[in-house]
Every structure is written in C-alpha cells, then in structure tokens.
Amino acid sequence: MASGLGLSQCSICQKNAGKCMCDGCKNYYCVKHFNQHRQQLSMDFDDKVVRTHDELMEQMDRANQSKAAASELFDEIDRWEIVTIDKVYKAAEQARHQLTQLLTRDKDAITNDFEIMTKEIRNRRDEDDFDENDIERLRQKINQIQISLQEFIRPTKTKAIIVTNEQIDWNRLIYVEKEDERIGECIEKNILIENLSELN
Ligand SMILES: [Zn+2]
Ligand SMILES: [Zn+2]
Incomplete structure (x- = not known):
C-alpha cells in the first residue's frame, strides 16, 4: 500500500518496503513476499487452468472414440x-x-x-x-x-x-x-x- 510519504509498504508483512508491484492485483510486495505471491499465482494457474484444460482434453479424446x-x-x-x-x-x-x-x-x-x-x-x-x-x-x-x-x-x-x-x-x-x-x-x-x- 502506498504510504502518506509516497513510499509503499509490503501488503503482506506491512513492514518491508513494497518494491515490487503486481500488475494483476495492483498490490505492492517486498521481494520475499513478491516471490511468494508469484508461487501462489503459479499454483492457481496449474489448478484452475492447466488441470481443467487437461480434463477437457480427455473428454475430447473420449468424444472422438x-x-x-x-x-x-x-x-x-x-x-x-x-x-x-x-x-x-x-x-x-x-x-x-x-x-x-x-x-x-x-x-x-x-x-x-x-x-x-x-x-x-x-x-x-x-x-x-x-x-x-x-x-x-x-x-x-x-x-x-x-x-x-x-x-x-x-x-x-x-x-x-x-x-x-x-x-x-x-x-x-x-x-x-x-x-x-x-x-x-x-x-x-x-x-x-x-x-x-x-x-x-
Ligand atoms: Zn513483505
Ligand atoms: Zn497480484
């Protein structure tokens, strides 16, 4: 979050300087928590997109059979x-x-x-x-x-x-x-x- 002085704090730890901003959620993160945020996004992508896409692909194969x-x-x-x-x-x-x-x-x-x-x-x-x-x-x-x-x-x-x-x-x-x-x-x-x- 942007502070009153124009500096941003990490939105997770509320302590370290938020040097990295995520373009998607517009939140600021320190380097450690930015990496954590990216890992969470990566898991979400696998879970919500890649896995359901693979399930759909199996259904397509069965439909062809x-x-x-x-x-x-x-x-x-x-x-x-x-x-x-x-x-x-x-x-x-x-x-x-x-x-x-x-x-x-x-x-x-x-x-x-x-x-x-x-x-x-x-x-x-x-x-x-x-x-x-x-x-x-x-x-x-x-x-x-x-x-x-x-x-x-x-x-x-x-x-x-x-x-x-x-x-x-x-x-x-x-x-x-x-x-x-x-x-x-x-x-x-x-x-x-x-x-x-x-x-x-
Ligand atoms: Zn942090
Ligand atoms: Zn984000």
Missing part, C-alpha cells in the same frame, strides 16, 4: 431400411392382390349378366317372341351393362390407393435428432433415431 459407437446407429438405420422396404413390398403385393380380386369380381359379374342377356335376345329373336315391353326392358338392360362396363374400365379404384399412399409423411417416418446439446461421456446416447413408421 465414441464415433465408433455411431456405427451402431448407422446399423440401426440400415435395419430400419430393410424392414421398411419389406413392409412396402408386402403392402404393394397385398394392394395388387386386392385390386386383381376386385377387378375380377366386377368383370365376372358383368360377363355373367351379359351372357344371360345374350341368350335371351337370341332366343327371342329365333322364336320371334317379343313385344314392346321386352324391347324396353332389354334396352334398359343393355344400358345398365354399358354403364357397369365403363365404370370397370375407368381406373377409379387405382386412384384411391395412390391417395392413401400420399398421406404418408416420409420425412417423419425416420429421422435423427440430438436428445440435447450436452457434450460429455456418452455423446452416442444423446442421438435418438426416431422411427415412427407404422406400416403394418
């Missing part, structure tokens, strides 16, 4: 890909099967109606057996089969299947995110693979 664990996450994505492709393949197969059955059933019904009508028309023509009522009834029957045939040709059922497919949000089926931003002993555990696929 945990890259190997990331391959398990890639494996998980690969497995999801295979399982999902298989589910999509099976769903498409099932849809093809359903469509084939649907079309066959409708086509069989139309063909059956048509054959019955053909027989009746030929019989009535051969036997000359018809009146105005038969003409009107058979004309309506021909119209009805024509409408059924046009509905069968129009691919409305195929469109219905495609609309259902477009409702799948492919970006949300599987995605990767960090659980939080902590860096530490287990970086690999902070990464989640969200598999929201329910393609059963």
